[in-house]
Amino acid sequence: MKAKIDSQDLKTACANCNVHEICMPVGATPELLKKLDELVYIRRRIKCGAVLYHSGSHFHALYAVKSGFLKTENLHDDGRAQITGFYMSGEIFGFDGIATDAHICTSVALEDSEICVIPLDRVEHFNHGLEDLQHHFYKLMSREIVRDHTIMMLLGSMHSEERVAAFILNLSQRFHLRGYSPNNLILRMKREEIGSYLGMKVETVSRIFSKFQEQGLLEVHQKNILILDMPRLKNMIGHHPVK
Amino acid sequence: MKAKIDSQDLKTACANCNVHEICMPVGATPELLKKLDELVYIRRRIKCGAVLYHSGSHFHALYAVKSGFLKTENLHDDGRAQITGFYMSGEIFGFDGIATDAHICTSVALEDSEICVIPLDRVEHFNHGLEDLQHHFYKLMSREIVRDHTIMMLLGSMHSEERVAAFILNLSQRFHLRGYSPNNLILRMKREEIGSYLGMKVETVSRIFSKFQEQGLLEVHQKNILILDMPRLKNMIGHHPVK
DNA sequence: CGGCATCTTGAGTTGGGTCAATGGTCGTGG
């Protein structure tokens, strides 16, 4: 079976899925790269606004974004929602489902997207005889945990202006990593979704964008953000007179 | 080597470390239990207030709490801190270090504790030939991610009273799981630490405890909490007039 | 062009923070 997907197929997979870009730490061996390519050969298209998986649905795979943009959100009984993450090309998500074999959050595409489906049991089977793939997935999950802790810090101990600054900078870095300009972002989510992610209301998000624009930090045109003063934006974080 | 630690040693390990209690999902095979026991035979004592690992220090192992109580916290440059978790007997932590081979947060004991050291490479080596140990650790990490998402929800979209109620209920459940009374908790952390975890100030935590006491939900004596009206406490979450 | 969703802005309110003072508890040493 392994032999069936090789050479040409593998090349296609490699071309189709940039999963290693995501996640590739330094010093990846050719074997690991090959394994990753073999893993990600199942693809799927998803329309803007469509749901990839629902909270409560059976878990069977992780997802790597080939192109597009998605969110994951936790829904509370009373209608409140918390967006737990935005995922762009090269990033992987869905780890929350492993614990109980059911997805805890709901994943929705914020634009037409193409994703790679990575069944978890394939990851586990592929590990035989080689440990680095296993270790690689531990790393990916650990990265998700670190990311979540960062957001907890943001939600728990930062002011709304700092949160927005941190959010923009984070997006900027991620776009930059993928070869796009770090200064010119197109937000794929609406203001309300930014608010949900950052623990604040739409109006506050909007006001802060306006304020940053007045201060010459950003230029905001709808979903188009131009970062004008990166150093000052960075300086906004952690220099607030908190006590 | 496997043969060396068997029978008696294994029994000791089992007696010393209740790691499977932590983490044991339903239907654990005897093989998995045995493997877990073999994993956790390294122990370590740590005094109240002492640091288990520092942010930035080299990562080499996960930790399972045998007895006692610990916290993990993220420190920001400007002195602000965010507690990312409290861990009690039977729980496992330290996953944040895997991503970069360095601990991101700092772990401190909140009372004299005994912990089991679980070197990650041992976990990975032990996996050979059997997949369920690997899967088990994926589950543990996934559980941590789910937990983090819950806290993000709490911090991002709940009022301070709801947060405190959720916090108490969560502790209650965890104590209950370990065989203690679900109604009578001893808080191992101080008010300020609760505040840091829940994204609010000491004074607010204190006021809410007092308020809950006035309302007949709790009886608060220092670090001793008696839950008087569990249903009403549960009802506090998610029934706020948000909008 | 009209209808609908999203975004922005203003005015007023409030939940939770800040500051300050008091009260408890515990450990230590005389």
Added chain:
DNA sequence: CCACGACCATTGACCCAACTCAAGATGCCG
């Protein structure tokens, strides 16, 4: 055994960052 001091928790008075409500503005799609 008590007295002292350090630390922690509580409470009150005041304030401000962010929320609520409401009205327009803008953009998008059929």
